[in-house]
Amino acid sequence: MPVLKNREDLAHLRTSAKAKLKEKTISGATIFIGMGTCGIAAGASDVAEAVRTELAARNLDTEIVSVGCIGTCANEPLVDIQLPGKPRVTYAKVTPKMVPCIIDEHLVKEQIIKKWAFAQLTNGTGSAEDGLTTYDEHPFYRKQVRIALRNCGMIDPESIDEYIAVDGYRALAKIVNEMDNEDVIDEMKDSGLRGRGGAGFLTGVKWEFCMRARGYPKYVICNADEGDPGAFMDRSILEGDPHAVIEGMAIAAYAIGAPEGYIYCRAEYPLAIERLKKAIAQAHEYGLLGENILGSDFSFELKVKEGAGAFVCGEETALIASIEGKRGEPRPRPPYPAVSGLWGKPSNVNNVKSYAITPQIMLKGADWFSSIGTPRSTGTAVFALTGNIENTGLIEVPMGITLREIIYDVGGGIPKKKQFKAVQTGGPLGGCLPVDALDTPVDFDSLTEAGATMGSGGMIVVDQDTCMVEFARYFLTFASAESCGKCVPCRIGGQRLLEVLTRITNGEGTLEDLDEIEYISEYMSEGSLCALGQLTPGPVIASLRFFREEYEAHIKENFCSAGVCAGMFTYEIEAELCPGCGLCVKACTSDAITGEKKQPHVIDQSMCIQCGACYQVCKLGAILIKRKHEIVPLETA
């Protein structure tokens, strides 16, 4: 590969790469297979193998391209077929068995199999096919605005040429030629971008601190230690568009005056690490990293550092200690990393998404970016939607959209006709919000005001079958196990809080325990060294605030209304709703259900072990969760 010596070289390469990409995505025949971690987990490797076998058997040499995650993880494996001049059609939930049929019908006979098709991509020039939704109209994508995720699932993440074809590294070329470092920082400040790692600090202001700090060399660091349960936004970006992160970091390095950067990625993301390393090597070959980038006097080197399984390393001072090869323990701030970071030098730490958005801001301008979203939370928010929701996956929506729109329009609502109960944002350090809060706009300030936090983008939806005490206990178990143990409030406080919650879910709680929760939480928030300890009580406090009656039912009535906490409820069959279909009898593992066919059945409470199998299979909702000794209301007695 030739080294790109200046902006014109890059422009030339872009023209030829664009033509090649067009050949592939518009004028040629290509098969795209989603090979992110979610795709692979759903069986994409087997599907890819089946595609290869089928092509070989038919002597076809159609190009196969692996792409990253396009966001609709619930529908993986995804296979797209592109025919010359035709729209690119996505097939969802593809199995190896479906492959011969798809290739025969679509690729050879050019007949789209509409019943399997998920959506079509018209790609600007390709014509649209009747009777197929386009991605823009698809309910999952309609309300989305994709900036950080714009290339995910669209281009081959292992090809720098494809990234360049979609205007990649153009922002970097622009700034090294046209802007000095203060211009870049001003643009960043004007855009209003707030860091996407959780705290929401203004990125431009952070860069400025670091730029003005004394000390050399300076460092730019990318925080890719994403460790929240249920969160995979950063992973998808690293796997699907690694060059965007690299370009963003190079821009930050130029603004700050840093010759060197590190990407700290958690070890559980081997595919992301591999793709990052590949992307860095490619950028080097083109001279987009290294000495005198694009003929300017700006030089920048980038390395990947792998974590070793410690959630607290996501905290910036702990992360820096870990890069230095030490125990990943946080230290008190100030001094902030911008003043004294890696090896005591000024260092700028940002999240993966913050960097991935940066090139777009430089290219399209601060005004464009700040026109999206709300005045105080500009741009878009990326969320990993998980839990009891129809369309699990990765989404990017404009800030200010309501929770209801995300959950019901984009997310498709709650599966199996169940009721929405709560949504947790901010992961194990965030909080949950109840049904009354569904119209809260999603932005940094509104979410905090409502009692949750923006966090770095996990959004977990739970239905009526989730016990909120147990749900809070899950996050608490996670967070307290991750305490590094350096400070007492976090280490002891977390353990004590966990003991109290465990007492309640075991049916041994007292009303004083609720005061105890508040007391310990306050002590932890005020006394802990880093945000891990300060925020650990968050989920408990939020659930106690919004679901206090559930805590009280556990304590006063020994009743878990969600039917989760062992020994605190019974299952009963509502005779009026039971048609006697017998499904529950088959499902029961302890022969506790009896009844004549077509007659209401009954559960023998002395034999029932509360495994919930009957509750899960009953389609009519005839099995109810009751207090252990249901007090019969007077009117009916």
Place this chain on the structure above:
Amino acid sequence: MILENKEYPPAVVNPRRRSRLLAALYIAQEQYGWLGPDAIQRVADRLGLTPGQVKSTASFYTMFKLEPLGKYRIQVCEGLSCYLVGGAEPIIDHVAKRLNIKPGETTPDGKFTLEIVQCLAACGTAPALRVNDELCENMTPENIDELIEQLRQE
């Protein structure tokens, strides 16, 4: 800058050398199977650190194993999807009861190690666990008993 001198023993001229510690520990663990005294000493020599410094750092991170592992490493997923379908804790408790060890421990015969891990990317077929490199999905107390019995006999 003053900090640097205080924190690094005189043997380390360049603190950057220490930043290779985590990577070195991964390599050593792969070669030795676990990080015993030999492995620790070797890493320490290579990077100009004391064995104490190496061990103290390694013990902070869950990925580094300072005890030998059992022949079968049973890793139970404690991720969110597994939790939401009622997995995680009951599954961990069940395995622990069957093997008579606590999470993080190895059976006295050196056959089994029980570990708790985060999402195994098998959320669609949760609850999940992994035995060495093999994924086992849709786990129930019954099929755990079968699995353990099978492994015991091998």
